[in-house]
Amino acid sequence: MLTKISSAWNTSSAHTLYFVLNARGGDTTNYLNDVIIPEKNISGTIVNTITNSSIYTIDYRNFWNRDVNDPRIIINSDALPGSNQSSSNESAIYKQGYALGIMIDSVLRVTGASKVILLGHSMGGLAIREYLQRKENGIRKWWVDPNDTVSGHRVAKVITIGTPHLGTDVSNVPFTGIDYNSEAMRDMRITFSSGSGAYIFGNAESNVSSNFYNKDIDCNGSQSDIVSGINSGNIDNPIYSLPLNIRYTWIMSTYLFFGSDLAVPFGNQALYNASSFVPLNVTDTLRTNKNHIQETGDTWSLVRGLDEPGSKNFAYDISSGVLYSGYITLQSGNISTDNDYFKLNTSKPGEVKINLSSLTGSGVTTASIISESDSILQTRSVSASSDSLSYKGPSGNYYLKITGNSSQNPNQNYYNFKATSVPSPELNITLGIEGMQSASGLVQDTIRIFLRSSTAPFNKVDSAVLYLNSSGEASASFLNLNPGNYYIQTQHRNALETWSAAPVNFATGIVTDYNFTGSQSQAFGNNLFLISGKWCLFSGDVNGDGIIELADLIQIYNDAANFASGYISTDLTGDNVVGLEDVLIAYNNSVNFVEVRRP
Template sequence: MGVTGIVKRLSWNMTSCLKKTRILIGASMLSCGAPCMEAQIDINNAQLPLPVLFLHGMSGDASSWGGMAALLSNDAGLTEGMELQYCLNGDGSENSSTLDEVLPFTSLPAGHADFFRINFECNAGGTCWSNSSANSDDIFSGQAAAAKQGLAVADAVAEILEATGAPEIVLVGHSMGGLAAREYLQNPEFWPVDENGVAHHHVAKLVTSGTPHNGSNFTVGWLEDLGDLFGFDIEQRSDAVRDLRTDYFYSGDPGVFLFGGLEDNWVLWDFLFQNFWNVDVNCNGNEGDNIVGLNQKPLSDDLEFAFITSYDDGVVSAFSSDAMVTMYNPTHRERFFVNGVFHTSLNDELALTLKGMDEPDDIQTAYPIVSGQTIMGFTSEQGTDAPHPGEDRDVYVMQVDAPSIATLDTLWFGGGLTEASWLDATGNVIGDALAAEGTLLDVGSVFLRLTTAPGPAVTNHLFAPDFAPAPPACPEDLDNNGVITATDVLLSLSQFGCSDADFPEGCSSDVDGDGIVGVNDILSILSMFGTFC
């Protein structure tokens, strides 16, 4: 019995300097993967497969991702969690910088949320700002050292994992927010430790947009005046500006945070008369350490990456924004390039960001989901380096605790779903996920692959997998496909008269075990016709 319904389709139109992109949040008809079963879609409780944390850039705040938050919550109906708020310069001192100055102000309640925003623009009293040039009461928390930002990201990741119960998280960073995510990802001492004492980053995907992976020297001299003109206050001697440097104006040495080197004013010599507030790059309270640069540290390759670059960024060069590919060559990656978008507007390119957030297309990085969930996914055009550029493959992993019959309901695919398959651990197809009779799954890990045909608009869809206990195994299921069909009947007829005397290895159609395939065996198979086993 199929279930159908019409749901209002919303469209979001955005214009950039050169082109218009669309996001369609909406509906078509609900197609039930197993007509013999009730629909599993719960449209009012759809959720992303994993929680997402949005990270703003230097001198930004939580409002930097306000457009994305509005789209996901108001239009897509997803749930936003509490804002994660931090003061990164807790003692207010400019001349020293230590990790114990990082003050967290948010304790998340237990429960589901689809996405979160971080805010570094807070003072030591816990007052936070958005769209303000107050800069946290002039303590410049949002322009704190990258090491402090990485520690705050570590705290936020731990908070989200504990509150939501999710096994992993997706990090999306604009500008320096991408470096804050990397500072967490590339420093194992920041990672959560499980009950066995094993640390892991728990990041399923990192998306960076306009992030200066190779640094940026844009902030030389006149940036403070530019900031005043556009309503934000950049302090060119701040720790964040120090850590963003590709190299230093007077010394010519490479940026210490990114490329390593000595914490020394002669090395970090960038201004003729006054230098940075301090040169304690690792924020341990002591200057003079020999720093291992972020770009010298190993990068985990067990997650997905997406890098968004504007050729007209104006702050971060295209080379720097895309430098992760040449530096690390991550296996699971996509790259997206756009023209006509200035640096401070990249986080408002919502369709482009959603493309970067595309679900994984490989079983090695599949997102974990569970039976009974209604999941919201997105169909979008693929980026450069995508393994399947003409189609959008999304792969999810599920755990089967007991032999089960798996079914799948889908909504809002609008005819664009070209494949829905169950895969084994080697990537081989073991069943059609939309088969009316369902698919018998054994205990262990199983993968669900959904393949869609992307168009110019980014579109959302819903799906709900469900596992029902498999009926007990029965000898009448001769081909072991989980259901008695005509194939079993024909096989038994072909073996009629087969006996153990003729075939010592046994006759598979001898379901009553009397040593010969006879009428009773045929009748037993016919009586079970259509039964799941």
């Protein structure tokens, strides 16, 4: 199973950051001085660097050479800064949360991802909660972006296993070598002789039992503070609660008949309010039967805990062209149907293509593309080892929903998929319109563009309605267009239909520029008129029959005589009034027998 996970998610020991959390040690050391990340090891080799990957780990079991001028890390060392002080791996949860924030920021910078998934064992789960919950002066203290009060944590999902969410008073865990006087054991306590455990439930630091190396819960150099716990009873402290835009899975374990995993009581491995686990509506729980040491190897439970989001609101963001993997997993209540949701944002109109692979034995039965409004845009039943589906649409968010049956080897075989956003061919066009063009620019107006086949009978293939700016420029994407050569045809409320001089090449994902105003030869049959240095479409074909003639002139004249106004086709100049100037433009073009020229 570990081999399968490694293959699916590219695990590697090369993607670890090594922290020292007890660099100075002592009772009065501020966390900023105690947490360091030396770049090099004792030999001078750079070891604290990460590259693009899928899974990262944070390692606290280290020490350093204690040289502030040339700090070097000693990886996997249990050395102590002094007698009666905690090792780095058993340092305060407060410092662990601070280090975790640095780790998350580093991973996001390296990968370009928008969020991370956090998985913590034992006190690692409390470090996650410390990162997510801690506030100072009303501001989230450790978040990557504390100014983003909603999503600045940059976390998509949290999984904990064997975590003492409600504390533990265990005094002996076999085969662990735990230092029961350490800061970490102090922070995980349910009670002291003088009341509740300060880190989890809140208490005065002065009430911390004297057998621990220090009483500085909040790592600020003082041991006389009043500490507000991360819990309020059995739930997270509402003063700095867990964010509700994250999915949580608490994996709980009881070993044999002990009622615990030998380190944490079973009922203390989750947060709950009466019979409901919290945070409400975003929390899932799993039960396993491993002892505390075995939990890190409980791959079945961990993969189940990592189950992809089962609702659109929590869909994982995915990038175009990247291969992803997922698992069809058994759901709570032994429900075998599993839905996995992913979100792809497209910045331009075009085609969303989904390619599915490694489907044999994965349990996948159906794949669907869903809109932001929950409409099913495309769906496909899956039976082969690979399949695909696609949809053409405007820019925006599209959701991939993968449905499967976990009774087919649940959690054993992953599926792969790649979502690709293929922008449609795009046109940047520049036009002038005779009556609306002047030295100061073009009166802004709407025009329709048709793309036509390059060969007779020159069928319409796609179209777009554009709004020309004062420079005569506009852009459009064509969803129904295949790459190739097409004539550009214009259609305006009172300008003559005009075609490009020759077919124009359009390619997928490429912007094609076409400027009618630069030269008379840009139009088929040189059918343009020069105004203020720009070649423009002829004005006056108000009835759209392809010729400017007496019928158009009479219609314009009658509206002028009746002082017609507004957005009407007989207003050739675009000033919202039909007058003599409009009549003269149409008259001149009619006597010159101006008409459409087509291939």
